[in-house]
Amino acid sequence: MDISLINLVPLLMAASTPILLAGLGELVVEKSGVLNLGVEGMMIVGAITGFMAAVATGSPTLGFLGGALGGAAMALIFGLLTQGLMSNQVATGLALTLFGLGLSALLGQGFVGLKPPATPKLPVPGLSELPVIGPMLFRHDLMVYLSLAAVAAVWAFLRYSRPGLILRAVGENHAAAHALGYKVTRIRIYAILFGGAMAGLGGAYLSLVRVPQWTEGMTAGAGWIALALVVFAAWRPVPLLVGAYLFGGITVLQLNMQAAGVNVPVELLSMSPYVVTILVLVAMSAAGAAAGAPGSLGRAFHASR
Amino acid sequence: MIRLERRPAPSKNWTYLAPLLAVATTMAVGAIMFALLGKDPFLAIKTIFWDPIFSPQFGSYSRPQLLVKAGPLILIAIGLSLGFRAGIWNIGAEGQYIMGALAGAAVALAVYPMELPVLLPLMVIAGALGGWAWAMIPGFLRTMFNTNEILVSLLLVYVAEQILAAASVGFLRNPEGGGFPGSRNLQSYPSAHNAEIIANSGIHWGVVAALISVIAAYVLLQRHILGFHIKLAGEAPRAAKLAGVNPARLILFCMGVSGALAGMAGLFEVAGPAGKVSIDFGAGYGFTAIIVAFLGRLHPVGILLAGLLMALTYIGGELAQLMLSLPAAAIQAFQGMLLFFLLAFDVFSHYRLRLAPGRAA
Numbered sequence: 001m002d003i004s005l006i007n008l009v010p011l012l013m014a015a016s017t018p019i020l021l022a023g024l025g026e027l028v029v030e031k032s033g034v035l036n037l038g039v040e041g042m043m044i045v046g047a048i049t050g051f052m053a054a055v056a057t058g059s060p061t062l063g064f065l066g067g068a069l070g071g072a073a074m075a076l077i078f079g080l081l082t083q084g085l086m087s088n089q090v091a092t093g094l095a096l097t098l099f100g101l102g103l104s105a106l107l108g109q110g111f112v113g114l115k116p117p118a119t120p121k122l123p124v125p126g127l128s129e130l131p132v133i134g135p136m137l138f139r140h141d142l143m144v145y146l147s148l149a150a151v152a153a154v155w156a157f158l159r160y161s162r163p164g165l166i167l168r169a170v171g172e173n174h175a176a177a178h179a180l181g182y183k184v185t186r187i188r189i190y191a192i193l194f195g196g197a198m199a200g201l202g203g204a205y206l207s208l209v210r211v212p213q214w215t216e217g218m219t220a221g222a223g224w225i226a227l228a229l230v231v232f233a234a235w236r237p238v239p240l241l242v243g244a245y246l247f248g249g250i251t252v253l254q255l256n257m258q259a260a261g262v263n264v265p266v267e268l269l270s271m272s273p274y275v276v277t278i279l280v281l282v283a284m285s286a287a288g289a290a291a292g293a294p295g296s297l298g299r300a301f302h303a304s305r
Numbered sequence: 306m307i308r309l310e311r312r313p314a315p316s317k318n319w320t321y322l323a324p325l326l327a328v329a330t331t332m333a334v335g336a337i338m339f340a341l342l343g344k345d346p347f348l349a350i351k352t353i354f355w356d357p358i359f360s361p362q363f364g365s366y367s368r369p370q371l372l373v374k375a376g377p378l379i380l381i382a383i384g385l386s387l388g389f390r391a392g393i394w395n396i397g398a399e400g401q402y403i404m405g406a407l408a409g410a411a412v413a414l415a416v417y418p419m420e421l422p423v424l425l426p427l428m429v430i431a432g433a434l435g436g437w438a439w440a441m442i443p444g445f446l447r448t449m450f451n452t453n454e455i456l457v458s459l460l461l462v463y464v465a466e467q468i469l470a471a472a473s474v475g476f477l478r479n480p481e482g483g484g485f486p487g488s489r490n491l492q493s494y495p496s497a498h499n500a501e502i503i504a505n506s507g508i509h510w511g512v513v514a515a516l517i518s519v520i521a522a523y524v525l526l527q528r529h530i531l532g533f534h535i536k537l538a539g540e541a542p543r544a545a546k547l548a549g550v551n552p553a554r555l556i557l558f559c560m561g562v563s564g565a566l567a568g569m570a571g572l573f574e575v576a577g578p579a580g581k582v583s584i585d586f587g588a589g590y591g592f593t594a595i596i597v598a599f600l601g602r603l604h605p606v607g608i609l610l611a612g613l614l615m616a617l618t619y620i621g622g623e624l625a626q627l628m629l630s631l632p633a634a635a636i637q638a639f640q641g642m643l644l645f646f647l648l649a650f651d652v653f654s655h656y657r658l659r660l661a662p663g664r665a666a
Contacts (some may be wrong), residue, residue: 037455038511064456070473073506077645081645081648081649085648085649085651085652086309086652087648087649087651087652087653089645090394090455091599091644091648092648094396094595094644095596095641095644095645097595097650098592098596098637098640098641099638099642099645100641100642101634101637101640101641102634102635102637102638102639102640102641103634103638103641104634105406105632105634105637105638106532106632106634106635106638109632109634199448204451204566216634220463221459221460221462221463224456224459224460225460227456228456228460231453231456265471265475267467267468267470267471268467268471269465270462270470271468273461274461274463274464275464276462277456277460277636278446278456278457278460278461279458279466281452281453281456282446282450282452282457285450285452286449286450287453302309302311302656
């Protein structure tokens with residue numbers, strides 16, 4: 001396969017979209033002070049519910065909707081347990097991942113080997129005809145554009161909007177936000193649902209566009225990489241985009257090198273995205289990125305009054 | 306209006322009651338799930354929880370299997386529980402399990418076919434060291450750079466899986482295996498074989514090690530200052546700091562012990578029930594052990610019981626797969642559900658329901 005920039009960039013953008021969507025959702029969740037480690041579980045459930053909806057209706061759009069709903073339904077379980085019943089967020093997130101892997105395999109029984117309806121490419125009129133840049137940036141499917149729009153929307157929401165400010169206040173100091181009269185629990189549930197829907201979308205993108213078919217455990221750690229991305233980006237949307245494309249690039253590059261039969265062991269290439277993620281995490285934490293974490297991250301909130 | 310009121314101290318009764326209620330609720334909801342799948346719910350529950358032990362037809366096969374499956378689960382969960390108590394989250398036991406198995410098997414395959422009486426003990430040490438070293442990566446990164454140990458330990462599972470794949474098609478492959486992936490079978494290498502100690506009991510050295518670990522963890526937590534520090538760090542981090550507990554030492558200790566135990570579990574498995582290094586060696590024990598640790602309330606005796614119960618769902622699940630063609634994934638979902646219900650019922654250990662007049666808006 002030809003390893004050139006014009007070929008790699010579109011592949012990179014497609015490969016990054018699942019972790020970008022899921023990471024963006026988790027970023028909002030963590031900004032509200034909640035640590036949901038169940039991204040992997042929500043993604044894989046989104047992958048199968050999206051796949052099921054797309055196959056049943058023949059419409060990829062309804063498929064993505066189904067993926068978002070599946071992810072949000074999983075997130076709702078997490079929200080009820082951690083916000084309603086004050087359960088430990090780390091343990092509940094892990095339970096969500098373990099449960100999601102089982103549930104998705106169960107739901108996906110009759111769907112192994114099926115082909116989903118193709119998601120159409122939507123070339124941007126005019127721009128897609130530009131030399132070099134056109135094929136690289138403007139001949140994608142709807143979800144790629146949508147994920148980029150979501151980055152801008154989340155950035156603007158957190159930075160400029162009043163609800164965004166409230167969300168950040170809840171995440172920084174839930175006791176103070178509560179004292180000011182904000183509904184800490186309710187705001188966090190909304191954030192958790194958004195995070196679930198985004199993870200579900202990311203999962204559906206995997207099963208409908210990236211692969212495109214359903215296999216058990218197909219997320220293969222993408223949810224965990226999305227979690228790492230949030231730390232990498234120091235809880236900011238734009239660096240998250242950069243990080244997602246960086247990891248997408250590594251994924252595409254190593255897959256292309258495998259296909260091209262480069263003289264490097266396949267296993268070494270396959271493990272590279274995970275190893276790079278770890279190295280980046282180390283570099284970020286050594287640089288003191290943890291200081292950017294929301295103040296109430298992972299702490300349970302219970303209003304005594 | 307009903308609202309939750311924080312208890313001054315966790316309720317003892319609910320600590321014991323919550324796991325029992327969680328198991329009962331999981332059975333009930335599981336029965337509904339099985340009915341939705343078109344299976345007789347009562348038969349399915351009976352097949353999973355009763356038949357493996359009491360069925361005259363399958364019992365003689367299943368009962369030893371119970372210990373074979375419970376051994377690694379308990380061994381890993383005991384290690385994890387120490388860290389979880391201190392708020393140190395090693396969730397990559399699956400990777401440490403794989404690396405332990407590889408390290409231990411490598412020792413055996415290096416000296417093959419020499420018969421050495423000390424070979425199995427040497428392999429156990431190598432297995433423990435392999436798991437320890439793999440767990441030390443997140444432990445060391447956490448203490449040196451404050452890197453999140455949850456993410457690093459988990460991501461290392463995927464790295465370990467690739468090393469396992471490389472080992473079974475490459476450097477540990479059976480040279481006489483006709484090019485097929487997988488190592489030599491250690492079961493047919495007497496010095497390296499982790500055989501049953503009592504025939505048809507399922508008891509191999511891994512099960513013995515699991516029991517020893519339960520006792521050791523019990524003594525550590527009840528009688529030793531280190532155990533006290535672990536509990537203190539988890540329940541009252543500020544008090545631990547003031548008491549002079551060294552957090553870095555605690556992290557390295559908890560990560561190291563959990564890694565070593567997971568590595569040993571992997572070694573006992575590869576030298577015993579599994580027999581050889583193969584691509585599909587990792588069976589998810591490292592993840593199920595997380596459920597076992599929580600279900601056992603992070604208490605050694607509780608983990609012993611929880612490990613047996615989870616082993617039962619594994620074997621019962623296989624039986625239900627065989628007899629009722631219940632999908633294997635249903636059991637995985639079932640196990641995940643168990644943890645959900647446990648976490649949900651746990652609210653009553655820390656809070657009580659109060660009927661209170663509604664607050665003015």
